[in-house]
Amino acid sequence: MIRLNENYLKLKSSYLFSDIAKRVAAFQEANPDREVIKLGIGDVTRALPQVCIDTFHKAVDEMASDSSFRGYGPEQGYAFLREQVAKQDFRSRGALVEPDEVFVSDGAKCDTGNFQELFANDITIAIPDPVYPVYVDTNVMAGRTGRFSDGRYEGFIYLDGTSENGFVPPVPQTHVDLIYLCYPNNPTGAVASKAQLKEWVDYARAEKALILFDAAYAAFIRDDTIPQSIYEIEGAREVAIEFRSFSKTAGFTGTRCAYTVVPKSCMAYDTAGNAHSLHGLWNRRHTTKFNGVSYPVQRAAEAIYLGDGPRQVRELTDYYMTNAKMIRTKMEALGYSCTGGINSPYIWVDAKEDSWTFFDLLLQKAGVVCTPGAGFGKCGEGFIRISAFNNQERVATALERIETALR
Numbered sequence: 283m284i285r286l287n288e289n290y291l292k293l294k295s296s297y298l299f300s301d302i303a304k305r306v307a308a309f310q311e312a313n314p315d316r317e318v319i320k321l322g323i324g325d326v327t328r329a330l331p332q333v334c335i336d337t338f339h340k341a342v343d344e345m346a347s348d349s350s351f352r353g354y355g356p357e358q359g360y361a362f363l364r365e366q367v368a369k370q371d372f373r374s375r376g377a378l379v380e381p382d383e384v385f386v387s388d389g390a391k392c393d394t395g396n397f398q399e400l401f402a403n404d405i406t407i408a409i410p411d412p413v414y415p416v417y418v419d420t421n422v423m424a425g426r427t428g429r430f431s432d433g434r435y436e437g438f439i440y441l442d443g444t445s446e447n448g449f450v451p452p453v454p455q456t457h458v459d460l461i462y463l464c465y466p467n468n469p470t471g472a473v474a475s476k477a478q479l480k481e482w483v484d485y486a487r488a489e490k491a492l493i494l495f496d497a498a499y500a501a502f503i504r505d506d507t508i509p510q511s512i513y514e515i516e517g518a519r520e521v522a523i524e525f526r527s528f529s530k531t532a533g534f535t536g537t538r539c540a541y542t543v544v545p546k547s548c549m550a551y552d553t554a555g556n557a558h559s560l561h562g563l564w565n566r567r568h569t570t571k572f573n574g575v576s577y578p579v580q581r582a583a584e585a586i587y588l589g590d591g592p593r594q595v596r597e598l599t600d601y602y603m604t605n606a607k608m609i610r611t612k613m614e615a616l617g618y619s620c621t622g623g624i625n626s627p628y629i630w631v632d633a634k635e636d637s638w639t640f641f642d643l644l645l646q647k648a649g650v651v652c653t654p655g656a657g658f659g660k661c662g663e664g665f666i667r668i669s670a671f672n673n674q675e676r677v678a679t680a681l682e683r684i685e686t687a688l689r
Contacts, residue, residue, distance in 0.1 A: 298415055298657035302651065324628070363386055372513060386575050388539065405460050409438045410443055412658035463494070470621050471628040483512070498526060505624075512524055527539075609629045619631070
């Protein structure tokens with residue numbers, strides 16, 4: 283008989299965003315005349331930058347002619363995009379990244395979920411809490427945890443993010459092998475300073491550990507003293523993999539393009555203690571299981587680095603950051619403590635009560651959808667996440683409704 287990977291049975295019965303969708307659907311069915319404004323899931327609402335659209339059209343036209351048609355491209359990504367990424371996202375900030383260390387993919391979520399395939403099942407894993415669910419769930423699927431109990435999986439070392447530590451947990455006092463970090467953080471919107479990231483890099487070097495650093499929201503950092511890449515930290519090339527995305531940077535959530543940086547000097551070890559380059563191993567995995575991002579999409583992604591592209595992307599991210607400022611300002615005026623919304627598009631609000639209760643209050647009384655913090659981990663209980671990804675007029679309307687509901 284065909285047998286299951288029974289690790290899947292350990293997963294919580296429903297994914298956070300499907301729970302939200304069910305509650306919203308029930309509300310809309312019961313209230314068909316009420317408009318719902320969604321400030322929950324982090325999907326963008328504005329069109330792609332014009333440079334991307336123009337380049338898309340040109341690249342699609344190339345595909346219409348035998349002389350310029352492109353078939354299978356390099357699985358790692360076309361050189362034209364990898365070179366721009368290395369030059370403008372990293373070298374421009376003093377971070378050494380070579381073009382052939384950049385692996386283009388269809389999403390940072392996919393890459394952060396897939397990278398764990400390179401590691402043994404008995405490694406020790408440090409997971410922040412609250413945390414983006416994919417880090418947890420993919421390791422559960424791989425069999426690295428015990429059962430789910432009291433809001434957490436047995437087998438992880440959880441890094442508690444709290445108001446007291448600004449949702450940047452300190453390094454653990456015990457050994458770990460694999461560390462997940464995300465800054466600017468999803469869901470809390472917190473950012474990590476160079477000094478804080480240096481502590482993590484130093485810890486990883488001392489323990490021969492590896493950091494998986496999710497920097498998908500780096501384009502929203504407005505404080506120049508905050509690092510946009512972990513490779514701005516000395517020694518990080520030896521112990522860190524970085525994940526980036528065009529989804530929020532340039533509105534590519536429906537277009538799909540991202541990349542992962544794997545330095546050649548970043549190592550993992552076999553049971554005998556011999557070092558092996560993760561660059562070569564990821565290249566093997568990537569080329570085996572992935573056929574590459576389409577040529578028109580990669581050309582459109584390249585366009586954000588050329589000509590008027592940087593200005594248009596900055597205008598796009600500024601639009602959402604204006605929303606973030608509006609949300610944070612209103613919630614603080616209503617007496618709620620907030621994190622984020624300054625260098626990230628997420629505002630993490632201390633709800634002063636159960637997360638799902640507050641979620642239901644805003645849905646039922648205001649017709650506004652947020653994300654309950656409890657869905658991101660035990661430390662997220664009592665908080666909600668509000669996303670800045672929506673049209674400004676709708677955000678303004680949502681905030682008026684929230685003010686009425688809460689007062």
